[in-house]
Amino acid sequence: MTRTVKNLTLKVWRQNGPDDKGHFETHVIDSITDEASFLEMLDVLNERLIDENKEAIVFDHDCREGICGTCSLMINGQAHGPQRATTTCQLHLRSFNDNDTIVIEPWRASAFPIIKDLMVDRAAFDRIVESGGFITSPTGGAPDANLIPVPKPVADAAMDAAACIGCGACVAACPNSAANLFVGAKITHLNLLPQGQAERYKRAEAMVDEMDEHFGSCTNHGECSAACPKEISLDVIALMNKDYRSAKFKNRKQLSRK
Amino acid sequence: MSTATPSRQPVTGTAAAPRTRRPLLLDLYGTAVGKKYAMAISGIALMGFVLFHMIGNTKMYLGAVELNEYAEFLKKLLYPLAPKESVLWILRAGLLGMLALHLHAAWSLTVLNRHARSVRYQSARDYQEASLASRSMRLSGIVVLLFIVWHLLDLTFGVVNTVGADGEFVRSEVYANVVRSFERWPVALFYVVANLLLGLHLTHGAWSIFQSLGWNNPRFNAWRTAFARGFAAVVVIGNISFPIAVTIGIVSV
Ligand code: HEM
Ligand code: SF4
Ligand code: FES
Numbered sequence: 001m002t003r004t005v006k007n008l009t010l011k012v013w014r015q016n017g018p019d020d021k022g023h024f025e026t027h028v029i030d031s032i033t034d035e036a037s038f039l040e041m042l043d044v045l046n047e048r049l050i051d052e053n054k055e056a057i058v059f060d061h062d063c064r065e066g067i068c069g070t071c072s073l074m075i076n077g078q079a080h081g082p083q084r085a086t087t088t089c090q091l092h093l094r095s096f097n098d099n100d101t102i103v104i105e106p107w108r109a110s111a112f113p114i115i116k117d118l119m120v121d122r123a124a125f126d127r128i129v130e131s132g133g134f135i136t137s138p139t140g141g142a143p144d145a146n147l148i149p150v151p152k153p154v155a156d157a158a159m160d161a162a163a164c165i166g167c168g169a170c171v172a173a174c175p176n177s178a179a180n181l182f183v184g185a186k187i188t189h190l191n192l193l194p195q196g197q198a199e200r201y202k203r204a205e206a207m208v209d210e211m212d213e214h215f216g217s218c219t220n221h222g223e224c225s226a227a228c229p230k231e232i233s234l235d236v237i238a239l240m241n242k243d244y245r246s247a248k249f250k251n252r253k254q255l256s257r258k
Numbered sequence: 259m260s261t262a263t264p265s266r267q268p269v270t271g272t273a274a275a276p277r278t279r280r281p282l283l284l285d286l287y288g289t290a291v292g293k294k295y296a297m298a299i300s301g302i303a304l305m306g307f308v309l310f311h312m313i314g315n316t317k318m319y320l321g322a323v324e325l326n327e328y329a330e331f332l333k334k335l336l337y338p339l340a341p342k343e344s345v346l347w348i349l350r351a352g353l354l355g356m357l358a359l360h361l362h363a364a365w366s367l368t369v370l371n372r373h374a375r376s377v378r379y380q381s382a383r384d385y386q387e388a389s390l391a392s393r394s395m396r397l398s399g400i401v402v403l404l405f406i407v408w409h410l411l412d413l414t415f416g417v418v419n420t421v422g423a424d425g426e427f428v429r430s431e432v433y434a435n436v437v438r439s440f441e442r443w444p445v446a447l448f449y450v451v452a453n454l455l456l457g458l459h460l461t462h463g464a465w466s467i468f469q470s471l472g473w474n475n476p477r478f479n480a481w482r483t484a485f486a487r488g489f490a491a492v493v494v495i496g497n498i499s500f501p502i503a504v505t506i507g508i509v510s511v
Contacts, residue, residue, distance in 0.1 A: 013380070024380070077384030103381040110376045175388060177374035208291055216374030217290035217367040219395065220466040222387035235474050242472025244291050248282065255279070
């Protein structure tokens with residue numbers, strides 16, 4: 001089998017810490033196999049930098065199989081690069097042409113401060129999940145499977161929303177740094193299922209209010225969904241908006257009964 | 259070590275709802291999602307206005323008498339149950355309020371969005387879905403706003419309309435005022451351009467309202483874009499036909 005090799009030029013964002021100004025640094029990658037993943041290419045570059053006694057480029061990664069949501073990177077102006085429905089760790093060099101120049105930037109949002117180079121702090125997502133992205137269930141023995149009937153279409157829709165891996169590409173891709181797709185996915189996942197009903201409206205209000213503390217506002221561009229490696233649909237945003245409106249009414253009613 | 263169960267504080271936001279709240283509408287408007295509701299609702303009100311405004315103006319094609327009578331008719335809505343012009347003024351006040359709300363929401367969300375990305379991307383973005391319309395909402399909105407101001411000065415107050423009926427602006431001579439104004443080609447051109455931008459604003463806006471209001475249903479989702487484009491097309495074609503008709507002489511005094 002003949003292997004295709006490529007020569008690439010990388011323009012990588014380097015930034016020493018949160019307050020450093022940062023700059024692009026150019027590196028040439030000579031004859032690297034087509035079958036290398038994008039992150040493997042950065043590994044190769046980092047090996048070289050370390051050999052040359054230079055500082056390795058800091059970037060986030062963990063599972064490298066597209067399921068953990070740790071990897072990031074704005075690649076040539078697209079979150080997770082040019083291939084649809086694909087995380088950066090699952091992107092391969094076959095998606096690029098020989099002699100391409102590839103520009104690599106970190107996610108940019110005020111809520112995602114840069115830690116170093118390409119690594120950002122996505123703790124704002126944790127704050128949102130802590131505010132309501134769970135069900136408060138009593139602990140005890142595991143319930144029997146299928147004890148709570150869930151209609152198949154509902155289970156499917158909830159599962160589609162649950163596919164969100166919390167990577168933050170939606171925020172990075174959004175011209176407004178809005179997190180509506182992420183929060184919409186979390187709310188939809190739980191609010192569609194019977195198990196999520198008890199806290200449905202508390203959750204909707206708490207999570208959206210928490211989102212408001214960190215992120216911008218949705219103008220329905222649709223960039224988030226296009227960038228999302230799990231292809232979360234804009235439908236989740238509409239459901240979130242609807243539940244938030246209902247929550248404002250219902251939670252008040254409950255409060256006045258206390 | 260104490261064996262007493264420690265008193266459990268609510269760990270989460272879901273367990274504890276805030277004790278005091280502002281009035282419902284203010285509470286909603288205080289959040290970004292609530293402001294989008296305001297934007298969508300005021301947008302619908304403005305869409306209703308531009309549609310009926312356009313339909314009413316087609317009376318121009320029936321001649322001066324019909325159009326001038328229509329203007330009189332608007333003053334006599336619900337007359338004699340309500341005094342003359344009272345309903346018209348209520349409608350005008352409502353419309354101005356809606357416009358103010360739309361502008362305030364647009365303004366404050368734009369400020370919020372700027373803060374949400376204080377350091378911008380340093381390399382070019384490669385947008386996938388964002389359209390010309392969605393990305394120019396603010397620009398098209400501002401041009402439409404300037405246009406509304408000019409339009410009122412031109413055909414309502416006559417301040418910039420020195421040509422009206424027989425060289426003077428006469429409020430009740432609606433038909434003559436319109437025709438004389440559009441006979442000035444730069445004015446006609448501005449009307450056409452502003453309305454094309456209104457159309458652009460609506461191709462995104464009239465789709466966007468469904469998302470903002472949480473109206474999402476597989477049964478009609480496919481129609482949302484078609485509705486937005488169709489609505490924008492009807493309004494724009496109707497509106498720009500007037501200055502064009504005057505320019506090419508179909509409508510004249
Ligand atoms: C006749 C006048 C106008 C009509 C019919 C109209 C209609 C609409 C509609 C239906 C929306 C969608 C609301 C939503 O996304 O939920 C919208 C959004 C918007 N409008 Fe207007 N508008 C008008 C004037 C203006 C003006 C004067 C401005 C001034 C700056 C403006 C700025 C905006 C902005 C920034 C948005 C948000 C964009 C987005 O959601 O993507 N509009 N407008
Ligand atoms: S919605 Fe998609 S893009 Fe956003 S955090 Fe979840 S998986 Fe990532
Ligand atoms: S590293 Fe886990 S999803 Fe990319």
